[in-house]
C-alpha cells in the first residue's frame with residue numbers, strides 16, 4: 001500500500017518537498033473492519049489549510065501521517081456484515097492506495113450506486129463539492145427566478161455544480177473563470193448564460209465593466225470561491241440587498257494577504273455576507289445529493305474532470321489545483 005504523508009509544513013507556498021511517498025503492508029482486518037481499494041482520490045483546496053498548524057475551523061494534518069482526503073473505491077475484504085467484496089463505497093481514505101476502515105463508525109463509509117452516476121462523480125458533482133454549491137445557492141443566496149447570480153472558479157468542481165443548480169432555478173447565471181477555454185466551456189457545456197475571463201483584467205474596474213456587459217441588471221447573488229480582485233469587482237456590481245455566500249478564498253491559501261478594496265459597499269448595498277462550511281450542515285446532504293444526482297442523470301450537469309495517474313502524482317496535481325491548472329474536478333486515478 002503506497003501512501004503519501006505530510007512530511008513537513010509549508011513556509012509560504014506549498015511544494016512537493018512537503019510530502020513523502022512511503023510503502024507499507026496493509027494490516028489484517030479486525031472485526032467490523034473493511035479493506036477498501038481506492039479507485040480515485042479527491043484533491044480539494046481545503047487540504048492546503050490542513051497543511052498549516054495555525055488555528056482553523058478544522059484540525060491541522062498531523063506530520064508523518066497519511067494526508068487526509070476523500071476517496072471512492074471498492075470493498076475487497078470485509079469483516080462487517082453490511083459490506084461485501086465488490087461494493088462501491090465513498091469514504092475519507094486519504095492519499096493512499098488502500099484503507100482499512102472501521103465500518104461501525106457512523107459516516108465512515110457510504111455505499112453508492114454507479115448505475116446512473118459514474119463512481120468518480122461521488123467525489124465531485126454528486127459529492128462534497130456539489131453539496132457545497134447547493135448549500136451556498138439554496139440556503140444563503142436563496143435566489144428567485146430571474147435573479148442574476150455569479151460564481152467565481154466557475155468551471156471547477158463547486159462552480160460547475162453551482163451553474164447547473166442555479167439554471168434549474170431560473171436564474172441568469174454568470175461565471176468568472178481563468179482563461180478563454182474555461183469560459184467557452186462554461187457557456188457551451190455547463191449551460192452558463194455568460195462567463196468572464198478575469199485574467200486579462202488588470203484591475204477591479206476593468207473586470208467590473210466586463211461584468212456589467214453580461215449582467216446589465218446588476219448582481220443579486222454571488223458565490224465566492226477565490227477572493228481578492230475578483231471579489232472587489234463583483235462587489236462594485238452588487239444590487240441592494242444582494243447575498244454573498246463566502247465559500248472559499250483560494251487566492252489567499254498560500255498566505256497571501258487579501259485586502260478588500262471597498263468594504264463600505266456591504267453597508268451601502270445592505271448586503272448579506274455569510275461564510276459556511278459544508279461539513280457543518282450534514283442535514284442538507286441527502287436532499288442536495290438527490291438533486292445533483294438527478295441533474296447528472298438528466299444530462300443537465302456534465303462535470304469535467306482532470307485526472308492524474310497514480311498515487312505518486314498526487315502532490316504535483318494538488319499544487320496545480322492551487323494554481324488553477326485543473327480544469328474541473330481534480331482527481332487522482334489509482335486503479
Ligand code: NDP
Pocket residue numbers: 044045046128129132153154155156157158159176177178179182225226246247248249250251252276277278279321322323324325326327328329330
Ligand atoms: P476548483 O475545482 O474550483 O479548483 C480551484 C480553482 O480555483 C482553480 O481551477 C482556479 O480556477 C481557481 N484558482 C486557483 N487559484 C486561484 C487564484 N490565485 N486566484 C483566483 N482563482 C484561483 O476547486 P473546488 O471546486 O474544489 O473549490 C472551489 C472553492 O470552494 C475553493 O475556494 C474551496 O476552498 C471552496 N470550498 C469550500 C467549502 C466549504 O465548505 N466552505 C467546501 C468545498 C470547497 P480558475 O482558473 O477559473 O481561476
